[in-house]
Amino acid sequence: MPITTSSPPIRQPCPPGTCICNRDALLDNPAADPRILLLTQHEEKRLLARLENCASLDDLRKLQQRMEQQLGLRTEITPGHNEVRSMRGIRIVVHEQDGLCRKIRQSIPAAIRRGLERNPEVAYELLNEHDLLRGT
Template structure:
């Protein structure tokens, strides 16, 4: 992080802010809201939250790949807690998971 041109946004994520982000993810109620949270993470942390169906059949939420991109300054715990919170929310609200799958044209519409 000695490079003055480096992105310092991930360094600004404190434990309290991480908890607030996890709480926000726990309140997602639609696919549009999920996309909004992805945009906020991209804007505020400079990291990409990638969500996509797995390469095999998607029978449960575990079949959906959720990854918070690795960025210098972003701790490992945050990269684990954010996807875990999102998987929990997808399990609680399957309609969001269905919309995600539909957005990736898995229902063949």
């Protein structure tokens, strides 16, 4: 019986003219990191659900590390430069890279904000990590 190896599914291309992800350039460049293309639409939904349901800052940080290890996707979550009065004051950056769809770049910060609104304790831990709640 012959052994067949199948490659993992990769993300379908965006409709022409709707995205600036440079998916084709990523596939054509043998030196590029194609891990981000492993984030299929099904996996994207799972990732967004996990981001929304993080129960602690430690869980959120571990998920950030796993996204970087498995997909090469780097994110930064820090308090904004000005006063933080709501979840909008928390700065969430998804670093651009070839193959990363514009839609995903927008949906990841939105999912993190929904998770912070659902679990404000995580936001307080984030603020305390940066000494913003030092005496309270």
